Amino acid sequence: MTAQLDSFYPTRVDFGTLDEIHRAAAAALPAEVLDFVEGGAGKEITLRENRAAFDRWRILPAPMSGVGAPSTRTEFLGMPLATPILTAPFGGDALFHAEGHPAVARAAQARGALSVVPEAGSFSYQRVRAAAPEAARIAQVHPFGHAAMVAERAARLGYEALCVTLDCPVGGFRTRNMANRFDPDQRHFAGNLTGADGAPGVAEVFGQLLKRGGMVWDWAELAIAATGFGLPWIAKGVLxxxxxxxxxxxxxxxxxxxxxxxxxxxxxxxxLDMLPAIRAAVGPEVPILLDSGIRTGSDVFLALALGADAVIIGRAAIYGLAAAGQAGVDRVLELLTEELRTLMILAGTPSIAAIDRSRIQRAA
Ligand SMILES: Cc1cc2nc3c(=O)[nH]c(=O)nc-3n(C[C@H](O)[C@H](O)[C@H](O)COP(=O)(O)O)c2cc1C
Structure with missing residues (x-):
């Protein structure tokens, strides 16, 4: 049976707003799983700042610009995007919905978006790619000793790029999880471990590794491994x-x-606050994605205006998944894209490339 036929869930749902989707997700998830999704590290200052940063910017209306049918099409590393949105690599996806990342990737494929497929997901790179090969084109890996092996496997499966997560040598100090004594079944993070789903290779027990922070690489070790990746790689966690x-x-x-x-x-x-300085430092040609805090189409517009080429959605995608599986993620992508398209008309930007710093200003 093909992966497309696996789903018993509807492909369309009538959520009116992202808030409704959020509420449906909150109602669907056990309290400690919701906290795992919603929570941040420490005092959660960064979590709040990620949202507050977007609220410090304003989009300038451009009446009578004559833009009636803007195009949200773009590309990332040669991969076409009908909308400048990728879904994030998030581990433990079966905790949120039984269909997990295969459903996320199917939704992304249907919307012409891309999915970054996580190493610590509930399903193997192979399963997710089989479900939606046009979206599941980037495999995420944590840079421990096995990264070159994962890269080789991802390339064999047809993945076109590797996303190397630099900022997670150990899980953050997640206060809510500690208060909840959160101890999820590690199988939900084991889609790419040896034996799981027939996947060969990765030997370390990932959850244990992250808890202990063992075998952490430095730049020199990553440089050596990267020469053997055989795929273009994306550095995730640059701040x-x-x-x-x-x-x-x-x-x-x-x-x-x-x-x-x-x-x-x-x-x-x-x-978002660090994006302009990073764009200035690396110049206009380096492809940059932004994540952390994207919840609306206006957030996407602001990120693009401040130097990103496209954005990644983490929790927004998880809310859709938890609320209604593939159909929920589909609706999230639709709502974000439709708000972006509306703003492109109102701000007079006919294309993604036209969304630049001149279209926005800092709030007074
Ligand atoms: C539940 C959860 C699990 C995550 N797991 C991973 C992971 O395994 N690897 C990774 O690189 N990032 C992981 N992330 C981070 C996301 O890829 C992304 O950077 C983040 O969710 C973006 O912020 P946002 O949720 O505000 O959109 C995870 C995020 C969440 C919420």
Whole structure:
């Protein structure tokens, strides 16, 4: 049976707003799983800052611009995007919905978006790619000793790029999980471990590794491994110009400006606040994705205006998944894209490339 036929869930739902989707997700998830999704590290200052940073910017209306049918099409590392949105690599997806990342990737494929498929997901790279090969084109990996092996496997499966998460040598100090004594079944994070789903290779028990923070690499080790990746790789978790320059110097093809959704260093700066300096440091050509705090189409517009080429959605996608599986993620992508398209008309930007700094200003 093909993966497309696996779903018993509807492909369309009538959620009116993202808030409704959020509420449906909150109602569907056990309290401690919801906290795992919603929570950040430490005092959750970064978590709040990620949202507050967007609220400090305004989009300038451009009446009578004659823009009636803007195009949200773009591309990332040669991969076409009908909308400048990728879904994030998030582990433990079966905790949120039985269909997990295969459903996320199917929704992304239907909307012409891309999915970054996580190493610590509930389903293997192979399963997710089989479900939606046009969306599941980027495999995420944590840079421990097995990264080159994962890269080789991902390339064999047809993945076109690797997303290397730099900012998670150990899980952040997640206060809510500690209060809840949150101890999820590690199988939900084991889609790519040896034996799981027939996947060969990765030997370490990932959850244990993250708890202990063992076998952490430095730049020199990553540089050596990266020469053997055989795929273009994207450095995820870049929050300063210095980190951006370092990653590019050892061969990264693109960057994800991210603080991991406020789940790692707290207090760290908001991703959006660091984006302009990183764009200025690396120049106009380096492809940059931004994540952490994207919840609306206006957030997407602001991130693009401040230097991103596209954005990644983490929790917004998880809310859709938890609320209604593939159909929920589909509706999230639809709502974000429709708000973006509306704003492009109102701000007079006919294309994604036209969304630049001149279209926005800081709030007074
Ligand atoms: C429940 C959850 C699990 C995550 N797991 C991973 C992971 O395994 N690897 C990774 O690189 N990022 C992981 N992330 C971070 C996301 O990829 C992304 O950077 C973050 O969610 C973006 O912020 P946002 O949720 O505000 O959109 C996870 C995020 C959440 C919420």
């Amino acid at each position: 300063t110009p210095a980190t951006a320059e370092r990653a590019l110097a050892i061969g990264a093809s693109a960057l994800v400006v991210s603080n991991h959704g406020g789940r790692q260093v707290d207090p760290a700066p908001a991703s």
